[in-house]
Amino acid sequence: MLQELQNQFLPSTVGGLVIGSIYALVALGYTMVYGVLRLINFAHSEIFMIGTFASLVTLTAIAPAGPLGGIAMVGVLVLIVVISAIVSGGAAVLLEQVAYRPLRKKGATRLAALISAIGASLFLQELFGLKVINWLTGKPGRNQQSAPRFVDRDTLFSIGNANVRTDHVLVIVAAVIVMIFLDQLVSRTKIGRGIRATAQDPEAAVLMGVSIDKIVRITFLLGGAMAGVAAALYVMEIENTDYRVGFVLGIKAFTAAVLGGIGNLRGALLGGIVLGLVENWGAIFLGSQWKDVIAFVILVLVLMFRPTGILGESLQRARA
Amino acid sequence: MKGEGVAKGNAGLRALHPITRMRDWWADAPQWQRYTVYIALIVIALILPAPWIGSFMSPYSDWTNVLVYPIGTYILLAVGLNIVVGHAGMLDLGFVAFFAIGGYTLAYFGTKHGWTFWGTLVMGIVLAAVSGVILGAPTLRLRGDYLAIVTLGFGEIVRITANNTDEIGGARGITNIPHPSPILGMEFLLDAAPYYYLILGAIILVIIFSVRLTKSRVGRAWAAIREDEDAAELMGVPTFKFKLLAFAIGAMIGGLGGGIYASKAVFIQPETFPFILSATILAAVVLGGAGNLPGVILGAFVIGWLPERFRFLAEYRILAFGAVLVLMMAVRPEGLLPSRQRKAELHEGTGGMGTMGAEVPGPDSDSTAEVSQ
Numbered sequence: 001m002l003q004e005l006q007n008q009f010l011p012s013t014v015g016g017l018v019i020g021s022i023y024a025l026v027a028l029g030y031t032m033v034y035g036v037l038r039l040i041n042f043a044h045s046e047i048f049m050i051g052t053f054a055s056l057v058t059l060t061a062i063a064p065a066g067p068l069g070g071i072a073m074v075g076v077l078v079l080i081v082v083i084s085a086i087v088s089g090g091a092a093v094l095l096e097q098v099a100y101r102p103l104r105k106k107g108a109t110r111l112a113a114l115i116s117a118i119g120a121s122l123f124l125q126e127l128f129g130l131k132v133i134n135w136l137t138g139k140p141g142r143n144q145q146s147a148p149r150f151v152d153r154d155t156l157f158s159i160g161n162a163n164v165r166t167d168h169v170l171v172i173v174a175a176v177i178v179m180i181f182l183d184q185l186v187s188r189t190k191i192g193r194g195i196r197a198t199a200q201d202p203e204a205a206v207l208m209g210v211s212i213d214k215i216v217r218i219t220f221l222l223g224g225a226m227a228g229v230a231a232a233l234y235v236m237e238i239e240n241t242d243y244r245v246g247f248v249l250g251i252k253a254f255t256a257a258v259l260g261g262i263g264n265l266r267g268a269l270l271g272g273i274v275l276g277l278v279e280n281w282g283a284i285f286l287g288s289q290w291k292d293v294i295a296f297v298i299l300v301l302v303l304m305f306r307p308t309g310i311l312g313e314s315l316q317r318a319r320a
Numbered sequence: 321m322k323g324e325g326v327a328k329g330n331a332g333l334r335a336l337h338p339i340t341r342m343r344d345w346w347a348d349a350p351q352w353q354r355y356t357v358y359i360a361l362i363v364i365a366l367i368l369p370a371p372w373i374g375s376f377m378s379p380y381s382d383w384t385n386v387l388v389y390p391i392g393t394y395i396l397l398a399v400g401l402n403i404v405v406g407h408a409g410m411l412d413l414g415f416v417a418f419f420a421i422g423g424y425t426l427a428y429f430g431t432k433h434g435w436t437f438w439g440t441l442v443m444g445i446v447l448a449a450v451s452g453v454i455l456g457a458p459t460l461r462l463r464g465d466y467l468a469i470v471t472l473g474f475g476e477i478v479r480i481t482a483n484n485t486d487e488i489g490g491a492r493g494i495t496n497i498p499h500p501s502p503i504l505g506m507e508f509l510l511d512a513a514p515y516y517y518l519i520l521g522a523i524i525l526v527i528i529f530s531v532r533l534t535k536s537r538v539g540r541a542w543a544a545i546r547e548d549e550d551a552a553e554l555m556g557v558p559t560f561k562f563k564l565l566a567f568a569i570g571a572m573i574g575g576l577g578g579g580i581y582a583s584k585a586v587f588i589q590p591e592t593f594p595f596i597l598s599a600t601i602l603a604a605v606v607l608g609g610a611g612n613l614p615g616v617i618l619g620a621f622v623i624g625w626l627p628e629r630f631r632f633l634a635e636y637r638i639l640a641f642g643a644v645l646v647l648m649m650a651v652r653p654e655g656l657l658p659s660r661q662r663k664a665e666l667h668e669g670t671g672g673m674g675t676m677g678a679e680v681p682g683p684d685s686d687s688t689a690e691v692s693q
Binding site: 038039040098099102103106108109110111112113114115116118119120121122123124125126127130247248251254255258287289290292293296297299300303304307 | 409411413458459462463464465466468469470472473474476477480481483484595596599602603606635636638639641642643644645646647648649650653
């Protein structure tokens with residue numbers, strides 16, 4: 001057992017950091033929407049799923065003959081990240097318009113909003129499984145769809161016995177850049193101030209001249225775009241997707257958001273990384289088929305012992 | 321003053337509606353009339369498997385089979401989930417976990433240890449209740465929306481654990497689950513009719529139990545918790561205890577359904593218990609009208625029956641559930657056949673979980689809200 005731990009600890013750590021970065025990006029969407037609306041945007045996982053297909057279709061259209069190098073590789077990555085972010089962001093805005101805005105205008109209960117979110121999630125998943133994926137790829141919509149490889153899988157450098165590959169570095173670097181961008185946007189710009197004000201006290205924000213509808217729309221746009229970035233990185237790293245890809249990943253990202261402290265952007269980052277690491281370390285002992293169970297057990301434990309998460313809740317107090 | 325006027329206007333309008341009139345009559349009906357209706361309903365349920373009804377209701381597959389699963393099983397589960405969602409106001413997204421625990425208990429003890437159906441069924445119900453308490457005890461103190469995600473996670477934990485445990489068949493599941501031993505001269509073999517009467521009996525028992533319970537002190541405590549948990553606590557209602565009770569009772573009914581299903585199906589595997597089944601039962605409860613038994617039963621019947629009757633719909637079933645949930649919440653959150661009390665809460669109160677943030681009404685939306693009600 002100890003031998004196994006020694007052999008697998010560093011490789012698992014690298015794997016955990018990579019998948020944790022993707023969790024963190026998706027968690028940002030949950031955390032921002034929860035901060036502003038006090039709503040678990042259950043359909044956020046489907047926004048991620050839509051993003052993976054935006055990336056997949058773009059990659060298929062480019063049809064790289066094999067792994068690219070240097071500028072071409074980074075160029076393709078930036079392209080799929082931007083396209084996925086736009087598609088996912090747009091889908092999130094549309095989702096808000098259709099599934100949440102009417103309820104918000106009526107002052108509906110949170111239970112009603114959550115049920116509406118679940119409905120939207122089921123609807124989008126099935127829409128893709130039944131029709132959209134088939135239109136996009138020409139293959140049966142219920143099947144796994146694989147994406148062409150454009151980043152090589154060669155070892156870039158090693159830390160101990162852990163081989164760090166180019167795609168690992170790209171995921172982590174891209175995630176960090178995007179998160180710094182979002183953090184600055186929320187803590188320094190006028191829009192960010194509007195988001196924080198709305199999260200803190202919607203009524204006072206309205207009195208101060210903040211347009212709530214606009215802020216909510218921007219929140220969904222930003223959260224969706226983050227899910228789109230995560231989706232592009234996921235497609236590059238995992239190289240396949242299907243119409244149910246968002247379900248488990250979505251729950252884990254939500255777990256990450258709660259773990260870090262929901263409503264807290266830096267918490268989402270921390271939560272994602274911690275969840276990715278713990279899940280991978282746990283798999284050394286229990287086997288990788290228990291990964292999902294580990295993540296859910298962590299969720300229950302966090303909610304039992306520290307429901308406000310590691311960094312504490314709220315979009316307003318943490319200034320980010 | 322304004323509110324009173326609106327209420328009166330509403331009452332005047334509503335009295336014309338046939339369902340409303342029927343309800344008004346029901347509210348004042350003497351006991352013998354009520355019992356006549358109950359007996360009539362049971363008689364209808366007893367003759368429901370008749371082939372001439374089946375030839376219209378289910379031309380593509382055996383009607384009695386359809387009555388057992390999905391219709392009967394959905395109704396049983398929906399009545400159970402209704403206690404949790406409709407009465408206590410907690411959103412449980414992992415209800416299928418208890419269905420799975422009941423099913424697996426029956427399958428495991430029946431095949432590996434040769435237990436009889438009745439003993440194992442009780443065991444399944446007890447185990448489901450115990451797992452409900454184990455899950456509920458740490459999580460029921462949480463906010464409602466957190467509870468939803470935790471129960472969802474629990475549903476997945478149970479399914480993945482079953483998938484990874486070779487002792488209960490792993491991904492291949494358990495086959496050759498024994499049929500129940502004969503009772504009252506009914507042989508439980510491949511014919512679906514005895515199972516129909518078995519599940520009908522279970523549904524009737526559970527309905528009586530549920531009605532008696534909700535009209536008791538327990539039911540009033542649940543209503544208080546649902547409407548305003550803090551106020552209930554301040555009034556001396558031990559909210560946690562009653563929430564746990566609702567959770568455990570819901571779990572027991574789920575376990576009962578799972579036991580009956582497993583003995584009928586003879587074969588279960590982890591994929592028999594997907595998240596989508598939890599969502600389906602929730603859709604049934606919400607569509608019918610959470611908190612109102614006739615509505616919930618109607619909702620479960622419709623959701624079980626429609627895809628069987630209209631086969632071309634089967635493929636679009638989940639798509640339609642999704643759309644229905646979204647539409648329903650936007651247009652009629654109280655469901656098709658709501659309980660009056662619940663409807664009033666949803667329109668005036670916060671339904672137990674508080675409202676969404678960032679929903680500040682515009683300068684003139686107050687008056688429009690009054691008119692549209």
